[in-house]
Amino acid sequence: MTAHPPVAAHRARGRSRGAVTSIAAVSVLIAGAALTGCAQQRDSDVYTVMNSSTDETYHRWDAEAMARCGKQLGVRIEQQSVPAAQVMTKALRMASSKSLPDIVQFDASEMPTFADAGGLVDLRTLGLATDDIPEGIVDFGSYKGTYYGAARSVNTLALFYNKDILDEAGVRVPTTWDELRQAAKKLTEGNRYGVALSAGGAEDGVFQFTPFMWSNGGDETDLDSPQVVEALDYWKALLQDGSLSKSTVNWTQADVNDQFMAGNAAMMINGPWQVETLNTRKSLHWEIAQIPVPEAGADSVGPLGGAVLTVPNTGDTERERTAGRIVACLASEKEQLTYALNSWMVPANEKAAAQWRQEVPELDALADQVAAARSRTAKLGAGWSGVSLALQSAFQSALTGQSSETALQRAQQRATSGN
Numbered sequence: 001m002t003a004h005p006p007v008a009a010h011r012a013r014g015r016s017r018g019a020v021t022s023i024a025a026v027s028v029l030i031a032g033a034a035l036t037g038c039a040q041q042r043d044s045d046v047y048t049v050m051n052s053s054t055d056e057t058y059h060r061w062d063a064e065a066m067a068r069c070g071k072q073l074g075v076r077i078e079q080q081s082v083p084a085a086q087v088m089t090k091a092l093r094m095a096s097s098k099s100l101p102d103i104v105q106f107d108a109s110e111m112p113t114f115a116d117a118g119g120l121v122d123l124r125t126l127g128l129a130t131d132d133i134p135e136g137i138v139d140f141g142s143y144k145g146t147y148y149g150a151a152r153s154v155n156t157l158a159l160f161y162n163k164d165i166l167d168e169a170g171v172r173v174p175t176t177w178d179e180l181r182q183a184a185k186k187l188t189e190g191n192r193y194g195v196a197l198s199a200g201g202a203e204d205g206v207f208q209f210t211p212f213m214w215s216n217g218g219d220e221t222d223l224d225s226p227q228v229v230e231a232l233d234y235w236k237a238l239l240q241d242g243s244l245s246k247s248t249v250n251w252t253q254a255d256v257n258d259q260f261m262a263g264n265a266a267m268m269i270n271g272p273w274q275v276e277t278l279n280t281r282k283s284l285h286w287e288i289a290q291i292p293v294p295e296a297g298a299d300s301v302g303p304l305g306g307a308v309l310t311v312p313n314t315g316d317t318e319r320e321r322t323a324g325r326i327v328a329c330l331a332s333e334k335e336q337l338t339y340a341l342n343s344w345m346v347p348a349n350e351k352a353a354a355q356w357r358q359e360v361p362e363l364d365a366l367a368d369q370v371a372a373a374r375s376r377t378a379k380l381g382a383g384w385s386g387v388s389l390a391l392q393s394a395f396q397s398a399l400t401g402q403s404s405e406t407a408l409q410r411a412q413q414r415a416t417s418g419n
Contacts, residue, residue: 046076047319047326050091051105051307052084057276061342069329077326088113091312095119100312102323108140108149108308109203109388112381115143121311123147126324132333137348140375141308143382149308150331153345156302156373157211158288158366160260160274161267165192169266173289177234180267180292184243187266194243196256196265199235199399201392204252207303208269209235209391210376211291214301220387221379223394223412224405230294232394232404239399249399260286271305272366275344288365304373306345346370390414 049066053059059081066077080101082090088110094100106114114120124130124147130138133151141149159180161173169187174180184194198204212235213220218228238244245251245259253270260268261281269291278286290300309330311323329335336347340356346367347353357367377384390411398407 043076045074046078047103047323048078048080048101049103049105049309049326050080050082050087050094050101052087052107053079053081054083058343061339065330065335065339066326069326069335072329073322073325075322075326095312098314100314102311102314102319103327104310104312105307106149106310108151108304108306109376109384111141111149111308111310112143112377113385114310114312115146115148116382119313120148121313121320121324123150123311123324123327126311126321126327128324128328128331132350133348134350134371136304136374139378140304140306143377149310150327151306151308151348152331152336153340153343153347154304154306154370154373155271155273155345156304156366156369157208157269157271157291158302158369159267159291160270160278160286160288162260162263163285163287165266173287174292175289176292176296177294181234181237181241181243184238184267185241188241188243191264193245193259193265195238195267195269196245196251196259197235197248197269198251198253198256199248199395200251200255201249201396202252203388203392205395206388206391207305207376208253209395211269211300211302214303214374215291215293215298219379220376220384223387223390223415224408229404229408232398232408235395236398236404249396272344272346272363275363288363290365290369299372300369302369302373304370304375306348386418387415 051062053062059079063079066079070077084107087104087106091100091104091114111120128147128150130147137151137154138147140154141147141151159174165187166173171183171186174183180195187194198208209231212231213228216227216231218225218231222228235244239246239248251259256265256268257270257274257277259265260270261278261284278284291302293300309327311320311327314320331348333349333352336349337352337355339345340347340352341359344360344363347356353367357364380387393414394407394411397410398404
């Protein structure tokens, strides 16, 4: 994937099968760190935040926020940025060497694995309140009812469309699956496909499938249910119509955005992390809408995406308390709004989100989509990674010839057995 911060810090992204670490292995590594404390000698006034803001712009924005919070709290906050796919493995290595940073920003889908092993501190015990955070976003940062991760912003997916292309073709913005399929057919012409989405064998594809699965009543605990089969069949229908490129099985969300910007797709499923790049093409007149639903009147239920700030359980309670104050500052209403306006994400704080809607009305539909969105790990916690890998394999099989039913039956077997 292309390396820009939303990819690094805020959206679903792929992970190789070999990178998925067993919960048992995580538990052993983390237990050693928590029980013996921090072996590394640290400057009492210097605190470290590990995140995935490897992009220069986001790294700078985070550094500025940390400088403001550091000044307010009387400490120095240093940022350590690593590629998104390496955050978990890096944290595990640091846990084994008893050198964990004071704060780790995990992708919310990975946080439960660390929390399940006892590696994180309950943020409420450190004084963080959730009064102004919607319940769904509190759940997004929680595991088994305990609040471990504070989100500064969240994101989800929406339908982006090229306004000029739709206007020229006389196509209205689709709101249902039937309308999307008909619109995509009409907009497919020459080298241009009607719609683009990611169905690649990575978390990107799973992230993009969830709105179709969930809005159709499907569930990650029953992958071969008729509702999930029907959702995958819908993707296959777009492919069979010629409205969706066969390359979709290889595309990341960044690739989808490249196709849309190049004029090779009239519509795309994507997220707000692409807005900064989209706005570099002044001649491209894009707008967004909620992702179409199976039938009129149904809720468009997308996935909540983003990262959460966590405090690792190192055994040093004094440093943990200060780390909690740093998290509270970085996730404050004012800092959330600043961060969200820079990144085009939606603030997690309700008051900040209301102000954000006024500042960026062109993304109002995204805020509506977030309101109905849900966490991928809400039901399965650390078990999500196994389901994700099973779905990724199902996409590759079903979109290259196998029946959706057969592919998803195999996916359910894999998710259940872990093989």
